[in-house]
Amino acid sequence: MKALVWHGKEDIRCDTVSDPRIEQPGDAIIKVTSCAICGSDLHLYHFLIPAMLPGDIMGHESMGVVVEVGPDVRTLKKGDRVVIPFTIQCGECEQCVRGNFSVCERTNRKKQLADKMFGHTTAGLFGYTHLTGGYPGGQAEYLRVPFADTTHLKVPDGIPDEKLLFLSDILPTGWQAAVQCDIQPDDTVAIWGCGPVGQMAIRSALLLGAKQVIAIDHLPERLMMASAAGAITIDFMREKVIERLNDLTEGKGPQKCIDATGTESHVSFAQPDTILDRAKQMVMAENDRPHVLREAIYACRPAGVVSIIGVYTGLADKIPMGMAMNKGLTFRMAQAHVPRWTDDLLHRIEDEQIDPSFVITHKVGLDRGPEMYRTFRDKQDGCIKVMLQP
């Protein structure tokens, strides 16, 4: 089969690889009908998480049709149409029972490595380094789904892939970013980063009733897309973010702040700390560029919430903890607990409350995947979200 394979920093190729095989009785194989490149795939493309190995298959946003099931699979059969969450969950461990699926205790097949690196293991993830199991990803023609009974969302026929695919990651991720804020009707929600997750967080905050949603980015096409959903936009290259946020909140700051940027804050002289972070990142003296997190802590109203949904990879310097502590901020963060939200979000798609296909700007075959990684990373051609159809 064809698959997008990681061979090194900035080196992704559409290779011919052997087909995946059922390994455990609870596995299933799906024929992938659609998949996508995620912003967090760029962290691997840039080798910011040094736990990728040449030959790893990329991708954690995929959907398709079941073509084979292991003998122990009870809830799936050949021909079922499914969206595959990026998290692999057992559904039975203490964390799964509590709904904390992204920290499932059983599905990371390299648990010992994760225990060492994170203190305690997190869930296995598709196509996202050997720290999270080294599972082959879904940017491929076929995908083996471990723990298949609990690692799928059955979706009905009659709704196109474009509307359903993002239930695998960015829609529940953006939704969780907003839910983590516990949005109230008089809240102002500021969202840093208008990439695909930021765009979903904007729509989620609106649906959850925020009085005012403020979107912060510098790319005109992303700000335009944010504005289309009613967000007030701030271009951080042209405007002073803190001043504008204070102006929009009677000097008090937003009650709820969402960091939908994570480890790769834009580097520019307008944000001098990002230059120092980038230099340190190059010599491996720091893993992350947490400019957005610093700014969100500074901007947030005392006793407010900072919701972190952008991916951080390791050690982040100069986080103003004194500021956060004295302001009494609440931090909520996690990789999205995807299945916790997907039934509800599927209902909202069917009910036409949201149509996630708005975010797709490029739709191509798998063979053009390597080129699309470049286009997406370089923000060329108005690229915000790439959908791949194997």
Place this chain on the structure above:
Amino acid sequence: MTLLTNLTQRIARSPGDPKVMRKGPSSLTDADQLARTLAMFSFGLGMTEVLAPGRITRAVGLEGKEGLIRAYGAREIASGIPTFSIDKQVGLLMRLAGDALDIATVLPALRKDNDRRGNAALACVALIGITLLDAIAATRTSAVHKRSDAPPRDYSRRSGLPRGVEASRGLARRDFTTPPDYHTAGTLAESL
């Protein structure tokens, strides 16, 4: 890289995981590859200059400038790091500035009374060649990775909210209850 791919297959994956059978074209462009080669050259030359500056100064007749050559070695390594990174344009510009310094340093060795003038001339030619390669890499990587100056695509109708923005505000509040573990709202009065 094929050897590495096969090795990692054995130690890091399970038997049912797909194995690479035939590689496709890389997302790395020729310009990126050239920049990487120049970065490796930077590391190699930089290490040589730091560890054996005397050999270089003797070869071109610049005895007494060992300290300077050692500093240039550190500069080469420092410019190699960003050249090897995703911000390769920054590294390549640093390399071009370094090339100018290198040429300015070697030029005095072309004086007539230098008995190693031939070596110095050869070094000058090599430096000019490297400078050209750096210039080509800098120009091409900038061109390949540049955002277009064209007006942005029009996404002003992509709300993703089929019922419209205002009709959608708070729509989910009708049937969505924030799970207890995500509660942050509430006042002291409510809790009393």
